[in-house]
Amino acid sequence: MLPAIIDALPPFMLHTLLDIALFCLSLAGIAYSTIALWSARRYLVSRAPQEISGFTPPVSILKPLKGADSSTYPALRSHCLQDYPQYEIVFGVNDYGDPAVSVVRKLIAEFPQLSLRLVACNEVFGTNRKVSNLIHLLHEARHSYLLVNDGDISAPQNYLREAMSHFGDEKTGMVTCLYRGHAAGTIASRLEALGISTDFVPGVLTAKFLEGTLRFGLGSTLAMSRAALDAIGGFESVVEYLADDYQLGERIAEAGFKVMLSHAIVETSIPPYSLAQFWQHQMRWARTMRTSRPGGYAGMIFTFILLWAILLSLLEPARWWSWAILLASVAMRVAISLLIGRRVLQDNQLVPNLWLLPLRDLLAPLIWLCSFAGNEISWRGERFRVHKGKMFPVSQRDAATRDASSGSEFQRR
Numbered sequence: 001m002l003p004a005i006i007d008a009l010p011p012f013m014l015h016t017l018l019d020i021a022l023f024c025l026s027l028a029g030i031a032y033s034t035i036a037l038w039s040a041r042r043y044l045v046s047r048a049p050q051e052i053s054g055f056t057p058p059v060s061i062l063k064p065l066k067g068a069d070s071s072t073y074p075a076l077r078s079h080c081l082q083d084y085p086q087y088e089i090v091f092g093v094n095d096y097g098d099p100a101v102s103v104v105r106k107l108i109a110e111f112p113q114l115s116l117r118l119v120a121c122n123e124v125f126g127t128n129r130k131v132s133n134l135i136h137l138l139h140e141a142r143h144s145y146l147l148v149n150d151g152d153i154s155a156p157q158n159y160l161r162e163a164m165s166h167f168g169d170e171k172t173g174m175v176t177c178l179y180r181g182h183a184a185g186t187i188a189s190r191l192e193a194l195g196i197s198t199d200f201v202p203g204v205l206t207a208k209f210l211e212g213t214l215r216f217g218l219g220s221t222l223a224m225s226r227a228a229l230d231a232i233g234g235f236e237s238v239v240e241y242l243a244d245d246y247q248l249g250e251r252i253a254e255a256g257f258k259v260m261l262s263h264a265i266v267e268t269s270i271p272p273y274s275l276a277q278f279w280q281h282q283m284r285w286a287r288t289m290r291t292s293r294p295g296g297y298a299g300m301i302f303t304f305i306l307l308w309a310i311l312l313s314l315l316e317p318a319r320w321w322s323w324a325i326l327l328a329s330v331a332m333r334v335a336i337s338l339l340i341g342r343r344v345l346q347d348n349q350l351v352p353n354l355w356l357l358p359l360r361d362l363l364a365p366l367i368w369l370c371s372f373a374g375n376e377i378s379w380r381g382e383r384f385r386v387h388k389g390k391m392f393p394v395s396q397r398d399a400a401t402r403d404a405s406s407g408s409e410f411q412r413r
Helices: 002-008 011-046 072-079 100-110 129-140 159-168 187-211 226-231 244-254 275-292 294-303 305-315 320-344 350-373 394-412
Strands: 059-064 087-093 115-120 145-148 172-176 179-182 222-225 258-261 266-269 376-379 382-387 390-393
Touching: 011 187, 011 294, 011 305, 011 320, 059 072, 059 129, 059 159, 072 100, 087 100, 087 129, 100 115, 115 129, 145 159, 145 226, 159 172, 159 222, 172 226, 172 244, 179 187, 187 275, 187 294, 187 320, 187 350, 222 226, 222 244, 226 244, 244 258, 244 275, 275 294, 275 350, 275 376, 275 382, 294 350, 305 320, 305 350, 320 350, 382 394
Parallel strands: 059 087, 059 145, 087 115, 172 258, 179 266
Antiparallel strands: 145 222, 172 222, 376 382, 382 390
């Protein structure tokens, strides 16, 4: 019916409606950018030098690993150099043939004064193998506070001290932190790192500002108390979910605990992606966010500020206001990039890669749109279908269908 109505409209009216739509989307993008800048300013004010709480409980760092590259050793080593009184690191691999094993054994020999242990996580508890390994590692952990992050995360020396200080408030259940990407030499790798600094982190800060608090975690850091983890049913409660970091944070918040944002900034290494690998990874990331925060993900249409402004200026090249909106949009994008990328994240690669921002801003809407075209993702060499946030191997696609059918039947009842 809608296509018939559109066909019946005279051309001048279609042009006017498109003008209005692009004008509104451009203004919405400018409004979003203003909120993002304000959110970043509030974060910087809260991060001003201040005395860190003296609360330094013993903590177990749980590190599920799969594979190794040139960044693995320095990333893991940064956790062995923490300025913190008592902590242990428990590394987990699927089996002792994993390339990460030699890196861990090198660290164990280098730091005999630290409590470093390696565990083979042979039994598989669910489709999310990373969470399955965390279940194994939790049994090996000795302390009442836990910290989980990815194997490619490099951390500053005050990382543990800053993160764990928030648990001085007994209402705190989880602490997470922002991160920047360290790109390899390829264009695709630089595009992904640029997206973290100019799109992803602004979205996190904006969500925190609009909601008044965080209600999700970031995989860069998931520090939590055992009490909070036990309250949501442990790692077992998210072992079937793709976005385990988001699920853990959301469930801990729903259980009545605070989710805090640490002032420490960590760094993740971006592999030297080809364009095909970049697209595959971006699609997994996009579909992860779409299934985790469907409302917020749909609202991303208002964040594509540069695209809408460019289209508006092309549609109305003779109107001064269309060019004014384009200039304002460009200024906003550059301001967000510099304030959040440089000042918040201290991303030294941002300025040299800033020339890629127009390409990144034109790719982002395409990735967003294509993410709605299906639910399949590729992760760690396997294909999965995502349904209601849960992961199903593609070979078991009918399991997801049965799950959906049973859910519909339950609703009808």
